[in-house]
Each structure stands twice: as C-alpha cells, then as structure tokens.
Amino acid sequence: MRASYHKELEAISQALIEMANLVGSAMSRATSALLEAELQQAESVISSSTRVEDMQRDLEEKAIAVLACQQPVATDLRIVVTSLRMSTDLERCGVLAQHVANVARRRFPVPAIPQDLRRTILEMGQLAQRLMAKAVEVLISRDVEAALQMERDDDRMDELHRTIFHHLMDERWHHGVETAVDVTLVGRYYERFADHAVSIARRVVYLATGEHADDLPIDPSA
Amino acid sequence: MRASYHKELEAISQALIEMANLVGSAMSRATSALLEAELQQAESVISSSTRVEDMQRDLEEKAIAVLACQQPVATDLRIVVTSLRMSTDLERCGVLAQHVANVARRRFPVPAIPQDLRRTILEMGQLAQRLMAKAVEVLISRDVEAALQMERDDDRMDELHRTIFHHLMDERWHHGVETAVDVTLVGRYYERFADHAVSIARRVVYLATGEHADDLPIDPSA
Numbered sequence: 001m002r003a004s005y006h007k008e009l010e011a012i013s014q015a016l017i018e019m020a021n022l023v024g025s026a027m028s029r030a031t032s033a034l035l036e037a038e039l040q041q042a043e044s045v046i047s048s049s050t051r052v053e054d055m056q057r058d059l060e061e062k063a064i065a066v067l068a069c070q071q072p073v074a075t076d077l078r079i080v081v082t083s084l085r086m087s088t089d090l091e092r093c094g095v096l097a098q099h100v101a102n103v104a105r106r107r108f109p110v111p112a113i114p115q116d117l118r119r120t121i122l123e124m125g126q127l128a129q130r131l132m133a134k135a136v137e138v139l140i141s142r143d144v145e146a147a148l149q150m151e152r153d154d155d156r157m158d159e160l161h162r163t164i165f166h167h168l169m170d171e172r173w174h175h176g177v178e179t180a181v182d183v184t185l186v187g188r189y190y191e192r193f194a195d196h197a198v199s200i201a202r203r204v205v206y207l208a209t210g211e212h213a214d215d216l217p218i219d220p221s222a
Numbered sequence: 223m224r225a226s227y228h229k230e231l232e233a234i235s236q237a238l239i240e241m242a243n244l245v246g247s248a249m250s251r252a253t254s255a256l257l258e259a260e261l262q263q264a265e266s267v268i269s270s271s272t273r274v275e276d277m278q279r280d281l282e283e284k285a286i287a288v289l290a291c292q293q294p295v296a297t298d299l300r301i302v303v304t305s306l307r308m309s310t311d312l313e314r315c316g317v318l319a320q321h322v323a324n325v326a327r328r329r330f331p332v333p334a335i336p337q338d339l340r341r342t343i344l345e346m347g348q349l350a351q352r353l354m355a356k357a358v359e360v361l362i363s364r365d366v367e368a369a370l371q372m373e374r375d376d377d378r379m380d381e382l383h384r385t386i387f388h389h390l391m392d393e394r395w396h397h398g399v400e401t402a403v404d405v406t407l408v409g410r411y412y413e414r415f416a417d418h419a420v421s422i423a424r425r426v427v428y429l430a431t432g433e434h435a436d437d438l439p440i441d442p443s444a
Contacts, residue, residue, distance in 0.1 A: 057434075064303055071293040081286055084303065088310060165403070173399050180399045181390055184406045212279075 005070045012066065012083050015059045017136055019090040020200070022052055024132035026097035027193055031125025033104040034186065035118060037111040045101035052094030059087045075207070082203045086139075089196040093132070096189045096196075103182050112182045114175045117167055124160050124190040127153060131197035138201045142208050147201035157194040161187050227292045234288065234305050237281045239358055241312040242422070244274055246354035248319035249415055253347025255326040256408065257340060259333040267323035274316030281309045297429070304425045308361075311418040315354070318411045318418075325404050334404045336397045339389055346382050346412040349375060353419035360423045364430050369423035379416040383409050 026045050033041035063080050066072065072080055103112050113121050131153055138147045164187040167173065168180055175183075206212055248267050255263035285302050288294065294302055325334050335343050353375055360369045386409040389395065390402055397405075428434055 060303070064299060067289060067303070068295045068299055073290045077286060077290055081282070081289070081306065084306060085310060088307060168399055168403055177390055177395050177399065177402045180402050181387070181406045184403045185410065188407065188410070 005066075005072075008062065008066045008070065009072075009076065009079065012059060012062050012080065013139070015055060015062065016083055016086055016090065017139055019052060019055050019059070019087065019094075020132055020136045020139065022048075022055070023090055023093040023097055023193075024129050024136070026052070026094060027100065027132070027190075028125065028129045030097045030100035030104065031122065031128075033101050034112055035122060035125075037104065037107070037109055039105060039108045042101040042104040042108070046098055046105065049094050049098040052091055056087050056091040060084060078207055082207055086200050086203060089199050093193050093196050096193045099189050100186055103186055107182065112179070112186070114179060114183075117164065117183060120160055120163050120167075121186065121190075124157065124187070127157050127160070128190050128193045128197070131157070131194050135197040135200045138204045142204055144205050144208050147205045150198050150201045154194050154198045157191060161191045227288075227294075230284065230288045230292065231294075231298065231301065234281060234284050234302065235361070237277060237284065238305055238308055238312065239361055241274060241277050241281070241309065241316075242354055242358045242361065244270075244277070245312055245315040245319055245415075246351050246358070248274070248316060249322065249354070250347065250351045252319045252322035252326065253344065253350075255323050256334055257344060257347075259326065259330055261327060261330045264323040264326040264330070268320055268327065271316050271320040274313055278309045278313040282306060300429055304429055308422050308425060311421050315415050315418050318415045321411050322408060325408055329404065334401070334408070336401060336405075339386065339405060342382055342385050342389075343408065343412075346379065346409070349379050349382070350412050350415045350419070353379070353416050357419040357422045360426050364426055366427050366430050369427045372420050372423045376416050376420045379413060383413045 026048060029041050030045045032038060033045060063084050066080055067077075106112075131150060134146065134150050134153070137143070138150070164183060168183065173180065202212070248270060251263050252267045254260060255267060285306050288302055289299075328334075353372060356368065356372050356375070359365070360372070386405060390405065395402065424434070
C-alpha cells in the first residue's frame with residue numbers, strides 16, 4: 001500500500017509538471033503566432049487548450065482519490081492540497097495562452113503588434129516561458145532560493161508591462177484604438193501568466209518552509 | 223466527534239458565503255467609486271482587499287484541518303475540495319474589485335468612464351454583484367436550476383462586454399487612448415468577476431449531480 005501511495009503522489013506531481021510544460025509551450029507558440037501573424041500556429045494553440053482543461057480535471061480526480069483512499073496527513077496532505085491549487089493556476093495559464101492566440105487569429109493577416117512594441121512583447125513572451133520553465137524546476141527541486149529568484153524575473157515582467165503603458169499613453173501613439181485595445185489585453189495576459197508561475201513557486205516555498213513567500217524577510221515584491 | 227465534524231464543514235461553508243458577500247459588496251463599491259469618481263470609496267475597496275486574502279488562507283487552513291483530522295470521504299470530501307477551489311475564485315474576485323477601484327483612484331478627479339459608456343458599466347457592475355449574490359444563494363440552496371440560470375445572466379455580461387468593444391472600435395471614438403485602455407481593462411475585470419461567480423455555481427452543480435455543467439444537456443453557454 002505504501003508503494004502505491006507514493007506512486008499516486010508521484011503521478012500528481014508528474015501531471016503538474018506535464019501541465020506546466022504544456023502551457024509554457026502553448027504561450028511560446030502563441031507569442032510567435034502573435035508576432036509573425038501565423039494563423040496555423042494560433043489555431044493549434046487554440047485547439048490544444050481543452051487538453052489543459054482535461055488534465056486539470058484529471059489531476060483533481062487523482063487528488064480526490066488519494067485523499068479518499070490514502071488519507072494523507074501533515075506534509076503529504078499539504079502537497080496534495082497545494083497541487084490542486086497549482087493545477088488551477090496552470091489551467092488558467094492555458095487559457096491565457098489561448099487568449100494571446102485569439103488576438104493573433106482575430107487580426108490575421110495584419111500583425112496585432114506594432115513594430116515599435118515587437119521587442120517588448122517578444123521579451124514578455126520569452127520571460128513568460130522562462131518563468132514557467134523555472135516553476136517546473138522549482139517543482140522538481142523544491143529549491144527555495146530559485147523560487148525567490150523568480151520574483152526578480154517577475155519584476156522584469158512588470159517593468160515590460162509598464163513599458164507598454166508608456167507607449168500607449170505617449171501622445172505620439174498613432175496605431176489607433178483597436179491596436180491599443182489588443183496591446184492592453186495582450187500585456188495583461190503575459191503579466192497574469194507570469195503571476196501564476198510565480199504563485200506556483202511561492203506555494204513550493206510555503207511547502208518547504210511553512211512560511212508564505214510574502215512573509216519572508218527577502219521579499220523582493222516589496 | 224460527528225457533531226464537531228459537521229460544525230467544521232459548516233464553518234467552511236459559512237466562510238465561503240462570507241467571502242462571497244464581501245467581494246460582491248467590494249465590487250459594488252468599486253463600481254460606484256469608478257462612476258462617481260469617489261476617491262474615498264476607491265481607497266476603502268483597495269484597503270479592504272487584504273481581508274479577502276486573509277479569509278482565503280484561513281479557509282485553506284480550515285479545510286486542511288478537516289481533511290487531516292476528520293478524513294472525510296465521498297461527498298463530504300468533494301465538498302471540502304470544491305470549497306478550496308471556490309475560495310480561490312473568490313479571492314480573485316476581491317483582487318478584481320480592487321483593480322476597478324485602482325482605475326478610479328488613478329484617474330481621480332476625472333471620471334474614468336466616458337458619459338456614453340456609463341450605463342453599460344453601471345449595468346456590468348450591477349450584474350456582477352447580482353451574479354455573486356446568486357452564487358451565494360446557490361451555495362446555500364444547492365439549487366441546480368438557479369445555478370444554470372446564472373449562465374444566462376452571464377450571457378448578458380458577455381453582451382455588455384461586446385458593447386464596450388463596439389464603442390471602442392467605432393471610428394467616432396473620441397475619448398483618446400488612455401480612456402480606451404481603462405475601459406478595456408475595466409470591461410475585462412467585470413467579465414472575469416462574473417466568470418468566477420458562474421464557476422462557483424457550476425461547481426455546486428457538479429457536487430449536486432456529479433456532472434460538469436458544461437456537459438449538461440441544457441448548456442446555455444453553447
């Protein structure tokens with residue numbers, strides 16, 4: 001029974017990692033669809049998004065089965081509950097990647113992002129993917145330092161998000177309101193995606209230390 | 223022990239209802255701060271938002287305690303797991319209300335919403351609050367019909383959201399890019415708030431019927 005128990009916990013952990021890899025790749029493909037106005041790429045992200053939803057449901061069922069049959073306590077119980085929460089973060093990330101792809105599809109064949117914001121959006125896309133890749137690393141290693149490092153990457157994301165607003169508020173903005181709306185939404189999608197990745201890392205910190213990341217002395221979000 | 227067990231489940235359920243009432247009221251006050259450019263109202267929503275976060279953590283601890291000490295199975299187990307998920311929906315709603323209040327504060331003393339969109343935003347705010355009030359009713363009554371009814375209210379929210387985009391895309395839009403950005407974000411906050419309320423109702427349906435609301439034959443989101 002112990003062997004099967006650890007196998008079940010391992011399966012939950014594996015499912016989380018698989019979901020995280022999937023949404024990281026989806027966001028990366030969505031970014032390239034957005035910047036290169038690639039319709040097929042956008043469609044592929046959109047059609048793969050139900051897969052993440054299915055995985056979330058599946059993970060929830062796995063977690064409920066472990067809780068019912070194995071009745072974990074202490075750390076194991078917290079791991080299961082935290083995994084549930086992380087799976088909803090990841091499900092949301094899948095939706096956000098889909099939203100980015102939707103913008104690319106809606107504006108096709110016109111690129112949704114004006115030339116002077118391409119570098120910013122490209123960096124946001126790369127950062128989003130890197131944060132998710134780091135979240136996977138943290139999930140595997142439970143390395144608190146690496147988790148806190150992610151907060152600094154997220155600061156960069158916030159900086160890029162502010163760059164977008166500076167462009168939008170600049171009187172010289174000449175790309176019209178439709179593009180302003182798209183850029184506003186896309187900026188928000190990347191920022192939220194990064195938040196979810198950081199939130200996963202914070203929960204790993206909480207599991208490892210019993211302290212909420214916000215309460216730790218090295219709070220980089222301060 | 224059974225008596226204390228039911229008391230603990232009841233406490234979780236009560237905490238959810240309290241959170242839902244709190245975020246419903248926060249969104250309502252945020253809407254009035256936004257439409258009337260009321261700085262104090264906006265500040266009060268912003269400063270009360272940590273309360274929702276604290277409640278979410280508290281509910282999570284309560285749920286973990288019940289899982290550890292009472293080891294619920296079957297429906298009770300699903301209720302606890304679902305409550306955890308609902309509490310994250312509600313926590314997010316608190317943040318969305320805060321975001322609306324932030325827009326009001328940032329633009330103060332200028333009203334962020336142009337005259338021709340006031341009615342739309344007012345209806346979105348009222349609908350958001352009504353959806354949350356209905357979610358509370360559904361949480362108490364577990365009435366599947368009422369839960370499905372909420373999907374129709376949410377359709378109205380989507381319609382209002384589309385109205386905003388029609389205004390934004392209209393060539394006669396003359397409120398500038400900054401207002402376009404604010405209106406875009408605010409529209410999204412209301413829409414997401416409504417989604418979370420509907421999501422809570424869907425989970426009640428799942429608890430009551432074992433079927434995901436999307437899979438039910440009367441799927442109003444189709």
